[in-house]
Amino acid sequence: MEGKPDTLCYDINANCIGGFIALDQVSKYLTGAGKGTKALVICAEKFSTILDPDNPTTAFCLSDSAFAFIVENDGDATSGLIDVLYHTDSSFCNTVLYPPKGNSGHHPGDLTTWDRIFDGMGSVNFALDNITHFLHRNQINLEQIELFLFSQFSIKNINIIREYFQLPEEKIPFYSKELGYTGASSPFLALDKYQKKVKRLKKGDYILIWTLGTGYQAGLMLWRY
Secondary structure (H helix, E strand, O other): OOOOOOOOOOOOOOOHHHHHEEEEEEEOOOOOOOOOOOEEEEEOHHHOOOOOOOHHHHHHOOOOOEOOOOEEOOOOOOOOOEEEEEEEEEEHOOOOOOOOOOOHHHHOOOEEEEEOOOOOOHHHHHEEEEHHHHHHOOOOOOHHHHEEEEEEOHHHHHHHHHHHHHHOOOOOOOOOHHOOOEEEEEHHHHHHHHHOOOOOOOOOOOEEEEEEEOOEEEEEEEEEE
16 A cells, blocks of 8 residues: 555454444544544455355355445544444344354364354343433434434444434435445445435534444444534
8 A cells, every 4th residue: 555654553353343443443532642644544445255154144244345444643633533433232143143163273274153142132222221321421312313324234223223323224324225234334425325426514513423343342432514
């Protein structure tokens, strides 16, 4: 990529919440380190070579993808990351595994093991239990949120949250039906598609992000555009 020699580069493996964590980390680095104004976040997934074609949970919804976005600190304190909240439950750590026996036991042709009991509902309950308090501590209410960027893993899970909070359907984009589920990039790819197909966000608009990664971890992020 011909980056500068003094550029900080690193890789994180946090499964489907990786893009969310990267955005959190680079936002805080750019505002707190006092140097650097831009960060490039790249999310890449190649699910097709590691998924079991006989498992209906994964065979028909996950897709290969590569997506990148730039985070910039332009000195405007009125936009950017406002707050983030995480939830971790390691009791699900063995439900989705690749390689099945760890990297030390990896063999060519290994496929992901995906226990069908993992459907992301723990992260849904986390959202139901915490969204109101999370917004309240930032003096924001649901009506002020312009766009809800939710994990594109399951429309069923999205609808549970939407119906619980009585959210407008048009504020919750879902593109996995046409793109497949793209893992770490899914909420950000949804933002890109929304702005191209529906409308551009305006400066000052509030965005609420909710996503999850196997293992498992979930997160809420409040962002001002």
